[in-house]
Amino acid sequence: MLAPSHKTSKRADRHAVEVKNLTVKYDTEPVLDDISFSIPEGHIAAILGPNGSGKSTLVKAILGLVKQEKGSVRLLEKDIHEVRRLIGYVPQYFDFERHFPITVDEFLTLASHKHQDRTHIEKKLKEVGLKKSILKNRLGTLSGGQLQRVLIAQAILHDPSLLVLDEPATGIDIVGEEAFMHILKTLNKKHHTTILIVSHDVAMVLNLVDTVVCVNKKLMCAGPPKSALTEKKLDDLYGGDTHLHEHHHHV
Numbered sequence: 001m002l003a004p005s006h007k008t009s010k011r012a013d014r015h016a017v018e019v020k021n022l023t024v025k026y027d028t029e030p031v032l033d034d035i036s037f038s039i040p041e042g043h044i045a046a047i048l049g050p051n052g053s054g055k056s057t058l059v060k061a062i063l064g065l066v067k068q069e070k071g072s073v074r075l076l077e078k079d080i081h082e083v084r085r086l087i088g089y090v091p092q093y094f095d096f097e098r099h100f101p102i103t104v105d106e107f108l109t110l111a112s113h114k115h116q117d118r119t120h121i122e123k124k125l126k127e128v129g130l131k132k133s134i135l136k137n138r139l140g141t142l143s144g145g146q147l148q149r150v151l152i153a154q155a156i157l158h159d160p161s162l163l164v165l166d167e168p169a170t171g172i173d174i175v176g177e178e179a180f181m182h183i184l185k186t187l188n189k190k191h192h193t194t195i196l197i198v199s200h201d202v203a204m205v206l207n208l209v210d211t212v213v214c215v216n217k218k219l220m221c222a223g224p225p226k227s228a229l230t231e232k233k234l235d236d237l238y239g240g241d242t243h244l245h246e247h248h249h250h251v
């Protein structure tokens with residue numbers, strides 16, 4: 001029998017992420033300028049924009065990792081410090097010494113904090129499409145796709161209400177990308193996890209997400225993909241770099 005979840009029930013009127021009038025500056029230069037949007041609880045959402053548009057800074061601001069010039073961010077209708085344990089995060093780059101002799105088992109056990117039993121860790125590996133036999137492998141010997149899945153397993157060890165992934169498909173081939181998207185859909189449906197993906201690739205997320213947030217220092221568009229991602233908005237966002245949104249007709 002499953003243990004009771006700490007999650008609150010999914011409600012259409014609740015916001016998993018609510019950003020109001022957010023401005024972030026590096027020195028005196030605005031990186032994000034007066035951005036406001038919200039993401040309903042239970043949605044899969046994507047923050048889209050070209051390289052250098054402020055996407056990663058926006059994620060850091062959402063997670064409380066950079067200083068805000070002005071504005072506010074609320075997660076799960078609370079301050080980030082009140083709900084930090086309910087947030088899972090997979091960074092764009094995971095730097096580690098590949099020759100360091102740490103196994104997947106040791107890495108996930110260290111990450112669990114509460115020292116969850118092996119059964120729980122194996123369950124999370126299964127949810128991201130990995131067999132328990134990978135536990136004995138050294139972290140440095142994993143392929144890019146395997147490492148990405150292990151990082152997601154680590155991020156969902158505590159069954160987060162909100163999972164944030166920064167450029168998650170970097171270095172993954174097309175086949176791996178499709179499997180990766182399936183994993184996210186399953187997590188969203190099975191656990192009602194709100195998922196926020198940062199990406200510069202519209203085609204990759206188009207058939208996955210319920211909500212898009214387009215940024216290029218300012219908010220360019222926000223809402224359901226069908227209404228938010230017009231050809232004009234995409235051209236404004238990417239400057240006519242049409243290969244990035246060649247699958248727009250699939251929306």
